[in-house]
Amino acid sequence: MATSYFADIEPIKFEGIDSTNPLAYRYYDKNRVVMGKTMAEHLRMAVCYWHTFCWDGFDVFGAGTFNRPWHGGPIDQARADHKLDEAFEFFTRLGLPYFCFHDVDVMAHAETIDEHVRNFAVIVDKIEAKMAATGVKLLWGTANMFSHPRYMGGASTNPDPDVFRFAATQVRHCIEATHRLGGANYVLWGGREGYDCLLNTDLKQEKAQFGRFLQMVVEHKHKIGFKGDILIEPKPHEPTKHQYDFDVETIYGFLLANGLEKEVKMNIEANHATLSGHSFEHEIASAINLGIFGSIDMNRGDPQNGWDTDQFPNDIREITTAMYYILKNGGFQNGGNNFDAKVRRQSIDAADLFHGHIGGIDILARSLLNAAAMIEGGELDAVVTERYAGWQSADAQAMLSGASNLEAISDAAVAAKIDPKPRSGKQEYVENIVSRYI
Amino acid sequence: MATSYFADIEPIKFEGIDSTNPLAYRYYDKNRVVMGKTMAEHLRMAVCYWHTFCWDGFDVFGAGTFNRPWHGGPIDQARADHKLDEAFEFFTRLGLPYFCFHDVDVMAHAETIDEHVRNFAVIVDKIEAKMAATGVKLLWGTANMFSHPRYMGGASTNPDPDVFRFAATQVRHCIEATHRLGGANYVLWGGREGYDCLLNTDLKQEKAQFGRFLQMVVEHKHKIGFKGDILIEPKPHEPTKHQYDFDVETIYGFLLANGLEKEVKMNIEANHATLSGHSFEHEIASAINLGIFGSIDMNRGDPQNGWDTDQFPNDIREITTAMYYILKNGGFQNGGNNFDAKVRRQSIDAADLFHGHIGGIDILARSLLNAAAMIEGGELDAVVTERYAGWQSADAQAMLSGASNLEAISDAAVAAKIDPKPRSGKQEYVENIVSRYI
Amino acid sequence: MATSYFADIEPIKFEGIDSTNPLAYRYYDKNRVVMGKTMAEHLRMAVCYWHTFCWDGFDVFGAGTFNRPWHGGPIDQARADHKLDEAFEFFTRLGLPYFCFHDVDVMAHAETIDEHVRNFAVIVDKIEAKMAATGVKLLWGTANMFSHPRYMGGASTNPDPDVFRFAATQVRHCIEATHRLGGANYVLWGGREGYDCLLNTDLKQEKAQFGRFLQMVVEHKHKIGFKGDILIEPKPHEPTKHQYDFDVETIYGFLLANGLEKEVKMNIEANHATLSGHSFEHEIASAINLGIFGSIDMNRGDPQNGWDTDQFPNDIREITTAMYYILKNGGFQNGGNNFDAKVRRQSIDAADLFHGHIGGIDILARSLLNAAAMIEGGELDAVVTERYAGWQSADAQAMLSGASNLEAISDAAVAAKIDPKPRSGKQEYVENIVSRYI
Amino acid sequence: MATSYFADIEPIKFEGIDSTNPLAYRYYDKNRVVMGKTMAEHLRMAVCYWHTFCWDGFDVFGAGTFNRPWHGGPIDQARADHKLDEAFEFFTRLGLPYFCFHDVDVMAHAETIDEHVRNFAVIVDKIEAKMAATGVKLLWGTANMFSHPRYMGGASTNPDPDVFRFAATQVRHCIEATHRLGGANYVLWGGREGYDCLLNTDLKQEKAQFGRFLQMVVEHKHKIGFKGDILIEPKPHEPTKHQYDFDVETIYGFLLANGLEKEVKMNIEANHATLSGHSFEHEIASAINLGIFGSIDMNRGDPQNGWDTDQFPNDIREITTAMYYILKNGGFQNGGNNFDAKVRRQSIDAADLFHGHIGGIDILARSLLNAAAMIEGGELDAVVTERYAGWQSADAQAMLSGASNLEAISDAAVAAKIDPKPRSGKQEYVENIVSRYI
Numbered sequence A, B, C, D: 001m002a003t004s005y006f007a008d009i010e011p012i013k014f015e016g017i018d019s020t021n022p023l024a025y026r027y028y029d030k031n032r033v034v035m036g037k038t039m040a041e042h043l044r045m046a047v048c049y050w051h052t053f054c055w056d057g058f059d060v061f062g063a064g065t066f067n068r069p070w071h072g073g074p075i076d077q078a079r080a081d082h083k084l085d086e087a088f089e090f091f092t093r094l095g096l097p098y099f100c101f102h103d104v105d106v107m108a109h110a111e112t113i114d115e116h117v118r119n120f121a122v123i124v125d126k127i128e129a130k131m132a133a134t135g136v137k138l139l140w141g142t143a144n145m146f147s148h149p150r151y152m153g154g155a156s157t158n159p160d161p162d163v164f165r166f167a168a169t170q171v172r173h174c175i176e177a178t179h180r181l182g183g184a185n186y187v188l189w190g191g192r193e194g195y196d197c198l199l200n201t202d203l204k205q206e207k208a209q210f211g212r213f214l215q216m217v218v219e220h221k222h223k224i225g226f227k228g229d230i231l232i233e234p235k236p237h238e239p240t241k242h243q244y245d246f247d248v249e250t251i252y253g254f255l256l257a258n259g260l261e262k263e264v265k266m267n268i269e270a271n272h273a274t275l276s277g278h279s280f281e282h283e284i285a286s287a288i289n290l291g292i293f294g295s296i297d298m299n300r301g302d303p304q305n306g307w308d309t310d311q312f313p314n315d316i317r318e319i320t321t322a323m324y325y326i327l328k329n330g331g332f333q334n335g336g337n338n339f340d341a342k343v344r345r346q347s348i349d350a351a352d353l354f355h356g357h358i359g360g361i362d363i364l365a366r367s368l369l370n371a372a373a374m375i376e377g378g379e380l381d382a383v384v385t386e387r388y389a390g391w392q393s394a395d396a397q398a399m400l401s402g403a404s405n406l407e408a409i410s411d412a413a414v415a416a417k418i419d420p421k422p423r424s425g426k427q428e429y430v431e432n433i434v435s436r437y438i
């Protein structure tokens, strides 16, 4: 690579909130300490390989618009190498500590299963070298088991067991590569693990396949000594009509049914949350409550459009609330914030890739500061504690412990002629508290 | 009751598909035998008390329009009795075997907890007499724990333990009444078991309350010897922003987490299914697959409006498909089809109540015939069986049984140079099969 | 009225952004001058009578929860007077310059048409006295033509011409009262001007009725010398399946078809905008572009719930963008920001009414400051100007002026072998500009 | 072309409703006369070129799956010719009278504007010959002004006037070709005529461009003597965030504002209707009411998925109602039913293309029969006529004619003490009427 595609962009620096430089951080000061950790340690932000380096700007209605130097032809090894060089140029100029990838994002195109294994191995060596040279780390790896036509009817849930075998092969090699590259997590996103048509589908069979597949992934993780988390990323639909990983609670039931609730955590994407009829913070709070919170795919959807737009986040209220729940739960362990976000199809300049990421990074940094202040302020906690205070009594606790029963409770209630009076839920008050911290 | 409000309407009869009498059945011939059972036995249809006898036509934007003789003042015992008389007039004129009720639908209004118990007991005696006199049976009972202001923040999930106690009292007496009246099931619908605002909510606490409450209901059922099913009715939201019983799979996870997956089944409402982002048949097929299918709240929503419109069903394709899954699963056991449906606010005549029900009943009867023919035709089963045939091999079965692992599968796949070829999913073909049976 | 229901709440004061007093303004400093006008003059904020004083907290699933002293019985003159006293207590404590009302919000309940006219006249006198005593002004009046059962099938669009006549009577008296009270505008909200069922509806007839009705309203306005604007408030549906005033562009076509495009403007509600599949700012920008922007019903919906939740606004980005378009257009003329918003059903305390409004008021004030800074900064304007600069050439202008034609343009284009190259739309850059001002 | 890709499929024949042959028509008997015209004349059905011959099964998440013989490489003249041969093989085997195309669907790929004109001219000659040889006719032509990167920011609404010129060139040549080929209509679908981001968009400028463009298209139509209709196809969004042709009423306002309401009609797509928050029949009835109904893009969406799935129609109730409104309006004039529908990505066999179309064709044929019977039955008309009968009185007509005013109407209403009583809207009754005809 003679001159980088990104050569005109200087490394992005923190300049403070008074800066009007669009290519600088106003909030993200990576070494600034907040509640005992640096911003970088808190946020653990990652660039995703697919949207930023693989997608060429095509959509269902039109051809690619980006024309990056590595676009425009079959992905042979030279093109894969070129893309890798530029990816690490971008990572380092942006100054984020992590990246994420699918196997097929990084490797030269393979026609056969053995070529897949070989080509992937080639690029993993090169990734390792790049990581060593730059210090950029891997937040997670994943296998793409939805783009190739063989996966049109699902991967582990395919009616053809050979497709299940192919998927097993990809995951086995991808999780081993992730382990070798020091990845903090390994992710499975459903892709086409769902159905387009219920009438031709054996739901029970497909879920049995999916369950056993996931168990084998967990078994293999332990076998190879991978210490990171196995993560599933919920999504309700698209490309399928219905995806088995619909939302956090659906997956929780699935994990329980397969004995995996201690082994698998959630990679929650903002846009997938809203597509499933939930707020982003709902999915986060639910996963935390169920003990399966893992990592975040940070982006946003368009509330007026019904598909996965994967835009960069810019809603300070939404992200502040998300960070509040995460921070109250002790922050990220292995997880982090992966920008599963793409610039718009009309944003064709190299600079646009920076604008997208900088906007998202600064929203996250500002949200972290807001969330820390909210925790320190303590007003929200006070409302919640006071609201449920009645449950602290011994008699109330007994109702929850299994020590009581319907008959005893009802007899006592009638005898006492209880007449509970409504108390204000103070919703507008707590919403104003959040507004104050933004 | 001198003359019934429904006196002008003759009992509805089956007249066959050539009838143009709007007050006759064209498909529902209750004694017609289909696949070994009568239509009445298959469909187990019920009128709901609330929409048909309690609702006066009000909505958020305007006052009641119906002006039934028993509307218009406080529900004292005389009005409750009047309503009961007319309800059984309606049931018998319509000719359905079942009805369903909430405690507060049937009883005189009570100001206090002890008055609640007394007033409910009074009406249960009268209901029992009416049932004996008419032969109409109870499909299920349920307690209304969402209309009174005390329940504004939830019932079992309320921040105030006294509200939990009040709810326990209502459920205890309502399940005992249901048992005494020979009810086939007992239902819990979430109502306000959810949250309006995540910020003032302790998710973990509320779900713990809900879980223990449900366990106590199951314990009490066994204690009193009630043999019917305990059913939960999923709904994603409305009136709350988020309801804990979001959909079938969410509840399944909750049941597993509370050890109740063998004790509690689903009462699936069509309109709630579509509000949660699922098709009606998806929710049915999912519940069947998970072993928790129970009963149906039969109605329809408006695909262009985002709230629970509870209209009478009229989509022959949707209901045929729903009945197909139910019938393939052996049909209803304790469950049935409760019309949780209301005539529109402008449908103010007594005859409109019949039109609504007759339309729904005939759609169900016609769907039953269609579904039976589809099962007998067998084309759909053949497609599914053939599609998954590859999984019958010993090697494929071993992948599911736990006898294999990721490494072995991937090594064998690479060695065999597998190259699975896509096969058509035949979606349009199977959709046309359904069209043929409609 | 001995002691006001709001007696415990001191008048709300501006305390600045460092205040943590939940009953103070942090941004709304009514006399602060921004771009040549005070905040009060810019924002022209109003309290709505219906949600704040009439609604008792009921919803479709449950009874009222608020129990204000004037709730709980028929609205006779004494109750109407009590409500009026408390309403002006609230207005003055809150310190907003305006209020809005429906005729039936303020008056004693009337059984007949002549009683309606009389009771309304009685309260208008009293309102006039209150306004004089307090200095509170009327942003707009409107007639409620949707709550009474007579309007179940629409008002001006009703199949019964007598309902049209009743509606004409209400509007005539309400617009005259609005004129007398110095109201700045008169609003028509569709209510039930739409259909529940297309099959029983004569679309052409109903729209002809609606068109003529609106023309008569405009004629009457001129006859009585009312100088305010006549406003229509778009809403896509709810309570009807389809409302004729679906959105801004639908109404624009209707105005053109009835020769009213210079006579009628839009009252745009945020929650109605999002229910119709548009962003709030889209509806504002569209109305401005079409020359029919009038006023705002300021609130927010719940992006996960599909009905009109009418919550107080709290999205700083959305409201900043809205204010940006309004301010760029010269700000409000007769219009203003009416809080068509209600506290949640669990927010039962008098203080909650203040929290709701204070949160909304401060979001608006902060948005005004943001929007003014964005205009002064000028970055967004610069992007737009540069993006369309090519259209300034004489040749390009000729294409728009009617001086050219398809054949000439295409011949010239082929001859010149034009090959237009995509230029970046810079979406992320402009989104980051907005983030900087928030 | 040695052997056709479709060689194994015999021409599809009508076999009647008892046929179980999946490759036969059960309802579509093209020469059967219904209300004075043959089914073929009534339905005027067309195959679309794009979904059936151009799309290779790719989606945003994965590569093409179809592998038709003419797929897989650049579309040079030989591939374009091959595709054309197969298209007419399909048309004739299916037995439909019409097809539709975009310019770029049929032609060899062009790099430059002059090559575009040349390559298009080449294929138009060949299409003409094929039409002559087979008797297949053109329902409409259209220009694709959204797939090429030059159109990423719109065609006529592009910020770059050269893109406007390029679009003008395509449309001029495409409308001339449509005229020469005897096309019955010419369609404009918005494609990217809208915005992705309001902040960088000059709404007023873009709509002025769009308006003048459309005027020039109409002027050119008259100049060349094209007698068909100019049609616009509404769509609310996708690929853009907001499309200017949002829905029928939005376009109507735009036509009025540009003096085109007598010149341009609507091409209504079922899936676009539902994406815009309307029912399909609503959009049809609205266009008929406004006098701008033209043609239909027949397909269906997925009510649980928020993007344009373009599936083949299969809802007998929806299509019956749609045909009812069209037939009551006298049926199609120049318009017809274009199947803007695609088989699913897993439906990779040649036979699947037939299954998709056959299912859609038979639903349409059956709906035609149902609709004709509904009209002949007359029950719906009777309800509507009776419901609005009050408006026939002279006094009521005077209110609509402009002869009256608000003051006179209200004075008379009060004097007469009118007290209009609600009458039932009979919604369930009329819905049951429809059920009877299905």
Ligand SMILES: [Co+2]
Pocket (backbone or CB within 6 Å): A233, A269, A297, A340
């Ligand atoms: Co993601």
Ligand SMILES: [Co+2]
Pocket (backbone or CB within 6 Å): A269, A271, A272, A308, A309, A310, A340
């Ligand atoms: Co996404």
Ligand SMILES: [Co+2]
Pocket (backbone or CB within 6 Å): B233, B269, B297, B340
């Ligand atoms: Co229900």
Ligand SMILES: [Co+2]
Pocket (backbone or CB within 6 Å): B269, B271, B272, B308, B309, B310, B340
């Ligand atoms: Co419901």
Ligand SMILES: [Co+2]
Pocket (backbone or CB within 6 Å): C233, C269, C297, C340
């Ligand atoms: Co409003």
Ligand SMILES: [Co+2]
Pocket (backbone or CB within 6 Å): C269, C271, C272, C308, C309, C310, C340
């Ligand atoms: Co509203």
Ligand SMILES: [Co+2]
Pocket (backbone or CB within 6 Å): D233, D269, D297, D340
């Ligand atoms: Co179309």
Ligand SMILES: [Co+2]
Pocket (backbone or CB within 6 Å): D269, D271, D272, D308, D309, D310, D340
């Ligand atoms: Co479409």
